[in-house]
């Protein structure tokens with residue numbers, strides 16, 4: 001039983017947040033807009049309409065490819081992926097097949113076995129389809145989404161546990177947001193996941209089948225779907241049955257996967273080069289320019305936070321979101337003025353108080369932390385130093401106290417308070433003064 005090992009490959013689709021669509025000038029900002037208002041002859045697939053390439057989208061695709069350590073093709077080509085469906089008015093999707101923009105990359109993920117490299121097979125550019133809504137006895141179709149730039153990222157079948165795929169999907173999402181190429185909101189469908197799962201006996205060669213899990217719209221569902229599928233397949237194998245190559249969907253209510261399409265019904269897309277688009281030539285300067293524009297990535301920031309003294313888990317939380325990461329760094333910079341404050345103090349404050357970065361300033365946080373840290377137990381040594389100084393500077397009060405004037409103590413405490421800028425703990429100061437007198 002324990003000899004089995006899952007083999008998983010992921011396909012991720014991400015919608016780019018460019019102003020216009022992939023092959024026409026229609027606005028790509030379609031979410032929540034009145035149906036069929038962001039359309040033209042190109043994205044409606046009317047006869048004779050000619051597509052043209054959105055170069056911003058190509059730049060975004062290249063950004064993703066570069067972050068994933070891919071080789072960038074100097075020459076790339078779009079192809080037609082032919083199939084019939086009501087949300088695809090042209091009868092084909094313009095995609096990339098034999099000549100993708102980016103190939104052979106990798107990314108590090110963390111799972112049960114520690115840090116591991118996942119190979120990226122390809123990152124290519126394509127266009128989204130329209131969207132259908134089914135209700136009662138009718139189906140409505142909205143073409144606002146038709147032609148929105150879509151990037152597909154395909155890994156090699158390198159994942160062996162669900163923790164790895166969760167980490168991978170999260171990393172990609174953070175990356176898209178850091179790069180500013182997509183909102184990558186799974187619920188809205190900006191980012192979509194498909195997992196391919198098969199089972200082998202550990203060490204054996206790649207299984208000759210794979211089950212594709214489609215329509216997964218949250219990280220949590222993906223984990224449940226893959227875990228379920230692994231169990232289902234192992235059961236099949238142990239029962240001596242052969243697992244079919246097929247496509248399955250995930251039913252979150254029933255917590256099970258269900259058959260959508262079997263191998264017999266697999267598509268033959270009859271890919272061929274898109275005759276209406278020129279080949280894409282990507283010159284060195286363009287790639288160098290994009291490389292220079294890349295921001296520091298979430299995991300790089302996280303590593304830097306760790307080096308600054310933040311616990312690994314916290315460094316991760318703080319680097320997930322670019323805005324939060326920058327806020328933390330800003331706070332860290334202000335905190336350097338005070339030796340008593342370290343990076344982990346600031347991390348604790350921001351994480352424990354679930355700080356809303358729009359409602360508080362880094363300087364406010366620093367002052368609060370400083371007030372909390374100075375004057376309390378941690379600074380007994382400091383209090384003692386100030387107490388001694390107060391005694392030297394106020395010989396009369398010392399004399400008065402020694403003569404039995406209890407009120408003189410208040411004067412001495414007041415002196416320490418002044419020396420500490422009002423931060424000394426009055427009770428502790430009194431104790432220390434008593435001991436010194």
Ligand code: ADP
Nearest residue numbers: 007008009010155156157196197198207209210
């Ligand atoms: P398709 O368009 O048919 O989905 P892709 O090449 O886009 O094909 O994606 C295939 C995916 O399946 C890749 O992520 C790949 O890693 C994965 N894969 C291939 N073979 C296996 C296997 N035996 N088990 C699990 N995943 C596999």
Ligand code: MG
Nearest residue numbers: 011194196212
């Ligand atoms: Mg697929």
Ligand code: ZN
Nearest residue numbers: 024026040043
């Ligand atoms: Zn259009």
